[in-house]
Amino acid sequence: xxxxxxxxxxxxKEDLLSDLxxxxxxxxxxxxxxxxETPVGSGPKEALELFLSFGERDGYATKLVDNIAGHIEIGKxxxxxxxxxxxxxxxxxxxxxxxxxxxxxxxxxxxxxRGVLDDKGPTLAAYYAVKLLDKLGVDWKKRIRxxxxxxxxxxxxxxxxxxxxxxxxxxxxTPDAMFxxxxxxxxxANFRYSLKFKENNKQSAYTLTKLNAGLVKNMVPSEAIAxxxxxxxxxxxxxxxxxxxxxxxxxxxxNKVTVYGxxxxxxxxxxxENAATKLAEFLLTLDLDTNGHNYxxxxxDNIANDPFGEKLALKYNDDEMGDATYNYGIFSYESxxxxxxxxxxxxxKFNLIEKLEKLEIENVEVEVYSxxxxxxxxxxxxxxxxxxxxxxxxxxxxxxxxxxxxxxTYARCLKKGVAFGVLLPGREDTMxxxxxxxxxxxxxxxxxxxxxSIYNLCCK
Ligand SMILES: [Zn+2]
Numbered sequence: 001x002x003x004x005x006x007x008x009x010x011x012x013k014e015d016l017l018s019d020l021x022x023x024x025x026x027x028x029x030x031x032x033x034x035x036x037e038t039p040v041g042s043g044p045k046e047a048l049e050l051f052l053s054f055g056e057r058d059g060y061a062t063k064l065v066d067n068i069a070g071h072i073e074i075g076k077x078x079x080x081x082x083x084x085x086x087x088x089x090x091x092x093x094x095x096x097x098x099x100x101x102x103x104x105x106x107x108x109x110x111x112x113x114r115g116v117l118d119d120k121g122p123t124l125a126a127y128y129a130v131k132l133l134d135k136l137g138v139d140w141k142k143r144i145r146x147x148x149x150x151x152x153x154x155x156x157x158x159x160x161x162x163x164x165x166x167x168x169x170x171x172x173x174t175p176d177a178m179f180x181x182x183x184x185x186x187x188x189a190n191f192r193y194s195l196k197f198k199e200n201n202k203q204s205a206y207t208l209t210k211l212n213a214g215l216v217k218n219m220v221p222s223e224a225i226a227x228x229x230x231x232x233x234x235x236x237x238x239x240x241x242x243x244x245x246x247x248x249x250x251x252x253x254x255n256k257v258t259v260y261g262x263x264x265x266x267x268x269x270x271x272x273e274n275a276a277t278k279l280a281e282f283l284l285t286l287d288l289d290t291n292g293h294n295y296x297x298x299x300x301d302n303i304a305n306d307p308f309g310e311k312l313a314l315k316y317n318d319d320e321m322g323d324a325t326y327n328y329g330i331f332s333y334e335s336x337x338x339x340x341x342x343x344x345x346x347x348x349k350f351n352l353i354e355k356l357e358k359l360e361i362e363n364v365e366v367e368v369y370s371x372x373x374x375x376x377x378x379x380x381x382x383x384x385x386x387x388x389x390x391x392x393x394x395x396x397x398x399x400x401x402x403x404x405x406x407x408x409t410y411a412r413c414l415k416k417g418v419a420f421g422v423l424l425p426g427r428e429d430t431m432x433x434x435x436x437x438x439x440x441x442x443x444x445x446x447x448x449x450x451x452x453s454i455y456n457l458c459c460k
Pocket of ligand 1: 086119152
Protein backbone atom coordinates (compact mmCIF):
# COMPACT_ATOMS: atom_id res chain seq x y z
CA UNK A 1 0.00 0.00 0.00
CA UNK A 2 1.40 3.39 -1.01
CA UNK A 3 0.51 6.21 1.32
CA UNK A 4 1.00 9.91 0.76
CA UNK A 5 1.63 10.67 4.41
CA UNK A 6 1.66 14.46 4.14
CA UNK A 7 -1.66 14.48 2.31
CA UNK A 8 -3.27 12.11 4.81
CA UNK A 9 -2.10 14.24 7.74
CA UNK A 10 -3.87 17.30 6.30
CA UNK A 11 -7.18 15.41 6.35
CA UNK A 12 -6.84 15.14 10.14
CA LYS A 13 -5.49 18.63 10.78
CA GLU A 14 -8.70 20.20 12.15
CA ASP A 15 -9.42 17.27 14.50
CA LEU A 16 -5.84 17.18 15.72
CA LEU A 17 -5.78 20.89 16.52
CA SER A 18 -9.15 20.75 18.20
CA ASP A 19 -8.07 17.84 20.46
CA LEU A 20 -4.75 19.52 21.17
CA UNK A 21 -6.38 22.79 22.20
CA UNK A 22 -8.67 20.94 24.58
CA UNK A 23 -5.72 19.12 26.09
CA UNK A 24 -3.62 22.28 26.41
CA UNK A 25 -6.40 23.99 28.38
CA UNK A 26 -6.00 21.49 31.22
CA UNK A 27 -3.74 22.86 33.95
CA UNK A 28 -1.93 19.55 34.44
CA UNK A 29 0.75 20.68 36.88
CA UNK A 30 1.61 18.42 39.81
CA UNK A 31 -1.11 19.19 42.37
CA UNK A 32 -1.40 19.22 46.12
CA UNK A 33 -4.94 17.80 46.02
CA UNK A 34 -3.62 14.26 46.31
CA UNK A 35 -6.08 11.41 46.84
CA UNK A 36 -6.23 7.79 45.69
CA GLU A 37 -8.29 9.02 42.73
CA THR A 38 -5.79 11.77 41.94
CA PRO A 39 -2.35 10.52 43.06
CA VAL A 40 -0.48 13.51 41.58
CA GLY A 41 -3.34 16.01 41.79
CA SER A 42 -6.51 16.63 39.79
CA GLY A 43 -4.83 18.47 36.87
CA PRO A 44 -2.67 15.61 35.60
CA LYS A 45 -5.56 13.17 36.13
CA GLU A 46 -7.94 15.33 34.09
CA ALA A 47 -5.45 15.56 31.20
CA LEU A 48 -4.86 11.81 31.31
CA GLU A 49 -8.59 11.01 31.24
CA LEU A 50 -9.17 13.51 28.46
CA PHE A 51 -6.45 11.89 26.33
CA LEU A 52 -7.92 8.43 26.92
CA SER A 53 -11.37 9.76 26.01
CA PHE A 54 -10.06 10.67 22.54
CA GLY A 55 -9.13 7.00 22.09
CA GLU A 56 -12.56 5.82 23.27
CA ARG A 57 -14.33 8.28 20.98
CA ASP A 58 -12.27 6.99 18.04
CA GLY A 59 -13.24 3.38 18.81
CA TYR A 60 -10.15 1.99 20.52
CA ALA A 61 -9.55 0.05 23.70
CA THR A 62 -8.25 2.22 26.52
CA LYS A 63 -7.08 1.53 30.03
CA LEU A 64 -6.42 3.73 33.05
CA VAL A 65 -3.73 2.33 35.36
CA ASP A 66 -3.65 3.40 39.02
CA ASN A 67 -5.12 6.79 38.05
CA ILE A 68 -1.63 7.91 37.06
CA ALA A 69 -0.97 6.40 33.61
CA GLY A 70 -2.91 4.71 30.83
CA HIS A 71 -2.90 3.56 27.25
CA ILE A 72 -4.82 3.49 24.00
CA GLU A 73 -4.38 0.23 22.07
CA ILE A 74 -4.66 -0.10 18.30
CA GLY A 75 -3.73 -2.89 15.88
CA LYS A 76 -3.38 -6.63 16.30
CA UNK A 77 -0.74 -9.28 16.81
CA UNK A 78 1.34 -10.80 19.60
CA UNK A 79 4.13 -8.30 19.44
CA UNK A 80 3.66 -4.96 21.18
CA UNK A 81 5.05 -1.65 19.93
CA UNK A 82 5.10 1.17 22.49
CA UNK A 83 4.89 4.93 22.16
CA UNK A 84 5.46 6.65 25.47
CA UNK A 85 4.49 10.27 26.14
CA UNK A 86 3.24 12.38 29.01
CA UNK A 87 0.51 14.93 29.71
CA UNK A 88 1.78 16.52 32.93
CA UNK A 89 3.57 19.86 32.58
CA UNK A 90 6.01 21.94 34.60
CA UNK A 91 4.78 24.97 36.60
CA UNK A 92 4.39 28.42 35.06
CA UNK A 93 5.06 32.01 36.09
CA UNK A 94 1.96 33.60 34.55
CA UNK A 95 3.40 37.13 34.50
CA UNK A 96 6.12 36.04 32.04
CA UNK A 97 3.60 34.86 29.46
CA UNK A 98 2.35 37.09 26.65
CA UNK A 99 -0.92 35.13 26.52
CA UNK A 100 -2.08 32.89 29.39
CA UNK A 101 -0.24 29.54 29.44
CA UNK A 102 -3.43 27.48 29.58
CA UNK A 103 -5.32 29.45 26.92
CA UNK A 104 -3.66 28.16 23.74
CA UNK A 105 -3.21 30.93 21.18
CA UNK A 106 -1.97 30.93 17.60
CA UNK A 107 0.44 33.69 16.55
CA UNK A 108 2.59 33.65 13.39
CA UNK A 109 1.90 29.99 12.69
CA UNK A 110 2.84 28.92 16.21
CA UNK A 111 0.71 27.57 19.02
CA UNK A 112 1.63 29.11 22.37
CA UNK A 113 0.73 27.12 25.49
CA ARG A 114 2.39 25.29 28.36
CA GLY A 115 3.00 21.68 27.29
CA VAL A 116 2.56 22.18 23.55
CA LEU A 117 6.15 21.01 22.95
CA ASP A 118 6.68 19.04 26.16
CA ASP A 119 4.85 16.80 25.78
CA LYS A 120 1.16 17.14 24.92
CA GLY A 121 1.72 18.16 21.28
CA PRO A 122 4.21 15.36 20.49
CA THR A 123 2.19 12.66 22.30
CA LEU A 124 -0.99 13.65 20.49
CA ALA A 125 0.92 13.79 17.18
CA ALA A 126 2.01 10.19 17.77
CA TYR A 127 -1.56 9.13 18.58
CA TYR A 128 -2.83 10.78 15.40
CA ALA A 129 -0.14 8.98 13.38
CA VAL A 130 -1.41 5.61 14.58
CA LYS A 131 -5.04 6.62 14.14
CA LEU A 132 -4.36 7.90 10.62
CA LEU A 133 -2.89 4.54 9.61
CA ASP A 134 -5.70 2.60 11.24
CA LYS A 135 -8.39 4.66 9.50
CA LEU A 136 -6.65 3.89 6.19
CA GLY A 137 -7.17 0.20 6.97
CA VAL A 138 -3.54 -0.86 7.11
CA ASP A 139 -2.76 -4.50 7.82
CA TRP A 140 -1.39 -4.40 11.37
CA LYS A 141 1.27 -6.95 12.26
CA LYS A 142 1.67 -5.62 15.77
CA ARG A 143 -0.39 -4.12 18.52
CA ILE A 144 0.48 -0.55 19.33
CA ARG A 145 -0.01 1.17 22.62
CA UNK A 146 0.17 4.89 23.06
CA UNK A 147 1.16 4.93 26.72
CA UNK A 148 0.47 8.14 28.58
CA UNK A 149 2.10 9.13 31.85
CA UNK A 150 1.11 11.97 34.16
CA UNK A 151 4.16 12.29 36.42
CA UNK A 152 7.13 12.50 34.05
CA UNK A 153 8.17 15.97 35.17
CA UNK A 154 8.36 15.03 38.82
CA UNK A 155 9.15 11.47 39.82
CA UNK A 156 8.25 9.02 37.03
CA UNK A 157 5.70 7.39 39.37
CA UNK A 158 3.44 7.03 36.30
CA UNK A 159 5.73 4.65 34.43
CA UNK A 160 6.73 2.81 37.59
CA UNK A 161 3.07 2.11 38.35
CA UNK A 162 2.27 1.36 34.73
CA UNK A 163 5.02 -1.16 34.05
CA UNK A 164 4.50 -2.88 37.39
CA UNK A 165 1.14 -4.05 35.98
CA UNK A 166 1.29 -3.80 32.22
CA UNK A 167 3.22 -5.48 29.44
CA UNK A 168 6.57 -3.98 28.46
CA UNK A 169 6.60 -3.32 24.68
CA UNK A 170 9.27 -5.23 22.75
CA UNK A 171 10.33 -1.99 21.03
CA UNK A 172 9.17 1.59 20.86
CA UNK A 173 9.96 5.27 21.05
CA THR A 174 9.17 8.29 23.12
CA PRO A 175 8.38 11.60 21.39
CA ASP A 176 9.67 13.68 24.30
CA ALA A 177 12.91 15.21 23.04
CA MET A 178 14.17 16.12 19.59
CA PHE A 179 14.68 15.01 15.99
CA UNK A 180 16.45 13.19 14.46
CA UNK A 181 16.74 10.87 17.47
CA UNK A 182 18.60 9.99 20.63
CA UNK A 183 19.59 6.33 20.63
CA UNK A 184 21.68 6.33 23.76
CA UNK A 185 21.91 7.81 27.22
CA UNK A 186 25.17 7.42 29.07
CA UNK A 187 25.47 5.66 32.40
CA UNK A 188 25.25 8.04 35.36
CA ALA A 189 27.25 7.75 38.58
CA ASN A 190 27.46 10.00 41.59
CA PHE A 191 30.41 9.80 43.90
CA ARG A 192 32.24 11.88 46.43
CA TYR A 193 35.85 12.62 47.26
CA SER A 194 36.31 13.14 51.02
CA LEU A 195 39.36 14.56 52.68
CA LYS A 196 41.03 12.50 55.41
CA PHE A 197 41.67 15.05 58.14
CA LYS A 198 45.05 15.18 59.82
CA GLU A 199 46.54 16.78 62.88
CA ASN A 200 47.39 20.36 62.01
CA ASN A 201 51.14 20.32 62.52
CA LYS A 202 52.38 23.54 61.10
CA GLN A 203 52.37 27.24 61.70
CA SER A 204 50.69 28.87 58.74
CA ALA A 205 49.87 32.42 57.70
CA TYR A 206 46.28 31.46 56.85
CA THR A 207 43.64 28.96 57.90
CA LEU A 208 40.86 27.81 55.58
CA THR A 209 37.76 27.70 57.77
CA LYS A 210 35.06 27.30 55.13
CA LEU A 211 34.64 26.72 51.42
CA ASN A 212 31.31 26.37 49.65
CA ALA A 213 30.28 26.09 46.03
CA GLY A 214 27.35 24.57 44.14
CA LEU A 215 23.85 23.59 45.17
CA VAL A 216 23.31 20.51 43.00
CA LYS A 217 25.63 17.84 41.65
CA ASN A 218 24.40 18.19 38.10
CA MET A 219 25.42 21.80 37.52
CA VAL A 220 28.83 23.43 37.15
CA PRO A 221 29.11 25.84 40.11
CA SER A 222 29.21 29.45 38.95
CA GLU A 223 30.15 30.90 42.33
CA ALA A 224 32.53 29.73 45.06
CA ILE A 225 33.14 31.30 48.46
CA ALA A 226 35.94 30.69 50.96
CA UNK A 227 36.47 32.08 54.45
CA UNK A 228 40.15 32.43 55.20
CA UNK A 229 41.56 33.52 58.54
CA UNK A 230 44.79 35.49 58.70
CA UNK A 231 45.97 38.97 57.83
CA UNK A 232 42.98 40.44 55.94
CA UNK A 233 44.74 43.31 54.27
CA UNK A 234 47.60 41.12 53.06
CA UNK A 235 45.02 38.58 51.83
CA UNK A 236 43.22 41.29 49.84
CA UNK A 237 46.48 42.35 48.28
CA UNK A 238 47.38 38.78 47.26
CA UNK A 239 43.92 38.12 45.90
CA UNK A 240 43.73 41.30 43.84
CA UNK A 241 47.15 40.64 42.36
CA UNK A 242 46.14 37.06 41.55
CA UNK A 243 42.85 38.10 39.90
CA UNK A 244 44.63 40.68 37.75
CA UNK A 245 47.23 38.16 36.55
CA UNK A 246 44.89 35.20 35.89
CA UNK A 247 41.98 36.72 34.05
CA UNK A 248 39.36 35.52 36.53
CA UNK A 249 36.56 37.44 38.21
CA UNK A 250 35.97 37.61 41.92
CA UNK A 251 35.86 39.84 44.95
CA UNK A 252 37.13 39.99 48.48
CA UNK A 253 35.38 41.39 51.55
CA UNK A 254 37.43 41.12 54.76
CA ASN A 255 38.19 37.41 55.02
CA LYS A 256 35.57 36.25 52.51
CA VAL A 257 36.86 35.40 49.04
CA THR A 258 34.42 34.93 46.15
CA VAL A 259 35.29 33.65 42.68
CA TYR A 260 32.91 33.44 39.72
CA GLY A 261 32.75 30.93 36.89
CA UNK A 262 30.14 29.95 34.34
CA UNK A 263 27.27 27.53 34.97
CA UNK A 264 26.54 24.63 32.63
CA UNK A 265 24.58 21.41 32.88
CA UNK A 266 26.39 18.60 34.65
CA UNK A 267 26.21 16.34 31.60
CA UNK A 268 28.32 18.88 29.64
CA UNK A 269 30.80 20.23 32.22
CA UNK A 270 33.27 21.25 29.51
CA UNK A 271 30.82 24.00 28.51
CA UNK A 272 31.11 25.69 31.90
CA GLU A 273 33.83 27.18 34.09
CA ASN A 274 34.04 25.72 37.55
CA ALA A 275 34.25 28.59 40.08
CA ALA A 276 35.38 26.28 42.89
CA THR A 277 38.42 24.85 41.13
CA LYS A 278 39.45 28.42 40.21
CA LEU A 279 39.12 29.44 43.84
CA ALA A 280 41.20 26.41 44.90
CA GLU A 281 43.93 27.46 42.49
CA PHE A 282 44.16 30.81 44.27
CA LEU A 283 44.04 29.27 47.73
CA LEU A 284 46.89 26.93 46.86
CA THR A 285 49.14 29.98 46.43
CA LEU A 286 48.63 30.84 50.13
CA ASP A 287 50.51 29.48 53.11
CA LEU A 288 47.53 27.49 54.46
CA ASP A 289 46.94 25.15 57.41
CA THR A 290 47.53 21.42 56.81
CA ASN A 291 43.96 20.34 56.05
CA GLY A 292 43.03 23.43 54.08
CA HIS A 293 46.16 22.97 52.03
CA ASN A 294 45.51 19.25 51.46
CA TYR A 295 41.96 19.97 50.29
CA UNK A 296 42.83 22.63 47.75
CA UNK A 297 45.89 20.70 46.60
CA UNK A 298 43.72 17.66 45.92
CA UNK A 299 41.41 19.84 43.84
CA UNK A 300 44.15 21.53 41.84
CA ASP A 301 46.24 18.41 41.25
CA ASN A 302 43.43 15.97 40.47
CA ILE A 303 40.27 17.59 39.17
CA ALA A 304 40.74 21.26 38.23
CA ASN A 305 40.18 22.07 34.55
CA ASP A 306 39.64 18.41 33.84
CA PRO A 307 36.04 17.58 32.80
CA PHE A 308 37.22 14.43 31.00
CA GLY A 309 39.15 12.95 33.93
CA GLU A 310 42.64 12.87 32.45
CA LYS A 311 44.50 13.66 35.67
CA LEU A 312 43.09 10.65 37.55
CA ALA A 313 43.36 8.40 34.48
CA LEU A 314 39.55 8.21 34.21
CA LYS A 315 39.48 9.41 30.63
CA TYR A 316 37.46 7.22 28.28
CA ASN A 317 35.95 7.62 24.83
CA ASP A 318 34.41 5.33 22.23
CA ASP A 319 32.66 5.83 18.91
CA GLU A 320 29.38 4.44 20.14
CA MET A 321 28.76 6.76 23.09
CA GLY A 322 31.49 9.41 23.12
CA ASP A 323 33.30 10.73 26.22
CA ALA A 324 33.06 9.99 29.91
CA THR A 325 32.48 13.36 31.63
CA TYR A 326 33.01 14.50 35.22
CA ASN A 327 31.20 17.39 36.82
CA TYR A 328 32.40 18.58 40.21
CA GLY A 329 29.12 20.07 41.35
CA ILE A 330 29.27 20.59 45.12
CA PHE A 331 32.29 21.63 47.19
CA SER A 332 32.10 21.88 50.93
CA TYR A 333 34.88 22.40 53.46
CA GLU A 334 34.36 22.74 57.17
CA SER A 335 36.63 22.26 60.16
CA UNK A 336 36.15 18.48 60.27
CA UNK A 337 34.54 17.54 56.96
CA UNK A 338 35.50 18.32 53.40
CA UNK A 339 34.18 16.89 50.18
CA UNK A 340 33.67 17.22 46.46
CA UNK A 341 30.46 15.76 45.02
CA UNK A 342 30.90 14.45 41.50
CA UNK A 343 28.46 13.63 38.72
CA UNK A 344 29.77 11.43 35.94
CA UNK A 345 28.10 10.41 32.66
CA UNK A 346 29.94 7.61 30.94
CA UNK A 347 29.68 5.14 28.04
CA UNK A 348 28.20 1.67 28.58
CA LYS A 349 31.45 -0.11 27.83
CA PHE A 350 33.56 1.82 30.36
CA ASN A 351 33.95 0.24 33.77
CA LEU A 352 34.10 3.44 35.78
CA ILE A 353 33.08 1.94 39.11
CA GLU A 354 35.92 -0.56 39.08
CA LYS A 355 38.37 2.22 38.22
CA LEU A 356 37.11 4.37 41.07
CA GLU A 357 37.40 1.50 43.53
CA LYS A 358 41.06 1.14 42.62
CA LEU A 359 41.86 4.86 42.81
CA GLU A 360 44.51 5.82 45.31
CA ILE A 361 44.76 9.50 46.09
CA GLU A 362 46.81 11.02 48.85
CA ASN A 363 44.69 12.22 51.82
CA VAL A 364 41.45 11.48 49.99
CA GLU A 365 38.94 8.66 49.80
CA VAL A 366 36.35 7.97 47.13
CA GLU A 367 32.81 6.74 47.76
CA VAL A 368 30.39 5.81 44.97
CA TYR A 369 26.79 6.14 46.18
CA SER A 370 24.69 5.89 43.06
CA UNK A 371 25.06 4.34 39.67
CA UNK A 372 22.54 4.04 36.86
CA UNK A 373 23.28 1.91 33.83
CA UNK A 374 23.47 3.30 30.33
CA UNK A 375 20.43 2.94 28.11
CA UNK A 376 20.93 2.47 24.43
CA UNK A 377 19.84 0.79 21.25
CA UNK A 378 22.68 0.09 18.79
CA UNK A 379 22.94 2.74 16.11
CA UNK A 380 22.61 0.13 13.33
CA UNK A 381 19.50 -1.49 14.87
CA UNK A 382 16.44 -1.61 12.61
CA UNK A 383 14.54 0.60 15.06
CA UNK A 384 17.09 3.41 14.75
CA UNK A 385 17.61 3.11 10.99
CA UNK A 386 13.88 2.98 10.23
CA UNK A 387 12.98 6.00 12.35
CA UNK A 388 15.92 7.99 11.03
CA UNK A 389 15.03 7.14 7.42
CA UNK A 390 11.44 8.33 7.89
CA UNK A 391 12.78 11.56 9.37
CA UNK A 392 15.12 12.06 6.42
CA UNK A 393 12.37 11.28 3.90
CA UNK A 394 10.19 14.05 5.26
CA UNK A 395 12.77 16.70 6.12
CA UNK A 396 15.55 16.13 3.59
CA UNK A 397 17.97 16.62 6.50
CA UNK A 398 21.10 14.59 5.72
CA UNK A 399 23.32 16.52 8.14
CA UNK A 400 22.02 15.89 11.65
CA UNK A 401 22.63 12.37 12.90
CA UNK A 402 21.20 10.24 15.68
CA UNK A 403 23.13 10.90 18.85
CA UNK A 404 23.94 9.97 22.41
CA UNK A 405 23.40 12.33 25.33
CA UNK A 406 24.57 12.50 28.93
CA UNK A 407 21.15 13.38 30.29
CA UNK A 408 18.20 11.05 30.74
CA THR A 409 15.02 10.91 28.67
CA TYR A 410 11.72 9.13 29.05
CA ALA A 411 13.06 6.46 26.64
CA ARG A 412 14.90 4.95 29.62
CA CYS A 413 11.55 3.52 30.73
CA LEU A 414 11.23 1.38 27.61
CA LYS A 415 13.28 -1.81 27.53
CA LYS A 416 14.26 -1.15 23.95
CA GLY A 417 13.36 2.40 23.05
CA VAL A 418 14.78 5.64 21.73
CA ALA A 419 13.77 9.29 22.03
CA PHE A 420 12.36 10.38 18.67
CA GLY A 421 11.18 13.97 18.08
CA VAL A 422 9.79 16.39 17.95
CA LEU A 423 11.92 19.51 18.32
CA LEU A 424 13.56 20.02 14.93
CA PRO A 425 17.24 20.98 14.54
CA GLY A 426 17.59 24.75 14.48
CA ARG A 427 14.30 25.40 16.29
CA GLU A 428 14.35 27.29 19.58
CA ASP A 429 13.91 24.97 22.54
CA THR A 430 11.14 26.51 24.68
CA MET A 431 10.38 23.43 26.79
CA UNK A 432 9.93 24.40 30.46
CA UNK A 433 10.16 28.11 29.49
CA UNK A 434 7.68 30.95 29.48
CA UNK A 435 5.87 31.32 26.14
CA UNK A 436 6.48 27.70 25.16
CA UNK A 437 5.45 27.26 21.55
CA UNK A 438 5.38 24.91 18.61
CA UNK A 439 4.98 25.61 14.89
CA UNK A 440 1.77 24.09 13.52
CA UNK A 441 3.75 22.96 10.46
CA UNK A 442 6.22 21.11 12.72
CA UNK A 443 3.36 19.40 14.50
CA UNK A 444 1.91 18.18 11.18
CA UNK A 445 5.35 17.15 9.93
CA UNK A 446 5.82 15.10 13.12
CA UNK A 447 2.59 13.22 12.46
CA UNK A 448 3.80 12.35 8.95
CA UNK A 449 7.24 11.20 10.20
CA UNK A 450 5.65 9.11 12.95
CA UNK A 451 3.08 7.60 10.59
CA UNK A 452 5.69 6.48 8.09
CA SER A 453 7.90 5.10 10.89
CA ILE A 454 5.07 3.17 12.50
CA TYR A 455 3.87 1.89 9.15
CA ASN A 456 7.32 0.50 8.34
CA LEU A 457 7.81 -1.05 11.76
CA CYS A 458 4.31 -2.38 12.46
CA CYS A 459 2.63 -3.15 9.12
CA LYS A 460 5.35 -5.02 7.23
ZN1 LIG B 1 8.84 15.84 28.71
